[in-house]
Amino acid sequence: MLELALHILDIVENSIRAGAGLVRIQVREDEARDLFLLRITDNGHGMSPEEQRKAMDPFYSTKKVRRIGMGLPLLSDAAERSGGKMILKSRPGVGTAISAEFGHRHIDRQPMGDIVSVLMAIIVGNPGIDFIYRHEVQGRIYLLDTRNIKEALEDVPLNHPEVTAFLREQIAEGLRDIGAAV
Template sequence: MLELALHILDIAENSIRAGAKLIRILIREDETRDLFLMRITDNGHGMSPEEQKKALDPFYTTKKVRRIGMGLPLLSDAAERTGGKMILRSKPGVGTVISAEFGLSHIDRQPMGDIPSVLIAIIVGNPGSDLIYRHEVQGRIYLLDTRNIKEALEDVPLNHPEVVNFLREHIMEGLSDIGAAA
């Protein structure tokens, strides 16, 4: 994976497969501390300590389509290449938290990528789950919460073409307003 947005998509898909009904994504860009933080929290089934160890093994996966699970090992490597680290915390029956810290200005930090398309894919592809996306840049905040959007739309589904277009524009404008990294 060459973009951080694709790591987010991979982790969110794993969260959905683990039964998560709420996924929280936090992105924090802090120039003062030269820190780029990415944290994804879910309320899925969670993992035992043994399952957590396996999740960090590139030759283990729970997916039936392929026999290797490179997502978390690649994310960990990407963070470490910038002087950062990745931490996996999980508890059965509670959920999982994956945090990755990167050197914000490090030359090897992967670009953010197309986060609007990734968020749309997560939202539209998983109508039974909710997403809270929070992106912070030097104290400026963009927040997207599908629970609020669903409430405002009442019976209009999030995958309605006009809603999808609105969401894409809202996300792009919100990220632009706070000066989020590309």
């Protein structure tokens, strides 16, 4: 994976497979502290300590199609290459939290990539799951909470073509407004 947005997609897909009903994605860009933080938490099944160790092994996967699990090891490597680190915390029956810190200005920090398309894919592809996306840049915050959108839409689904076009534009505009690295 060459972009942070693709790491987010991979981790969120894992959260969904783990039965999460709510996934929180947080991105914080703090140039003054030379910090680019990515945090994803879910309320899925969670992992035992043994499962957490296995999740960091690139040759282990719970997926039936692909027998290797490169997602978390690649994210950890990407964070370390930019002077940061990744932390995995999980509890069975509670959920999982993954935090990755990157050197914001480090030459080896991967670019964010197309986060708008990734958010659209996870929201539209999983209308029964709630997502909160919070992106902060130098104290300016963009917040997207699908629970609020669903409430406002009432019976109109998130994957309705007019809704998806509106959402895509709103996300892109919101991220531009705060000066997010997209």
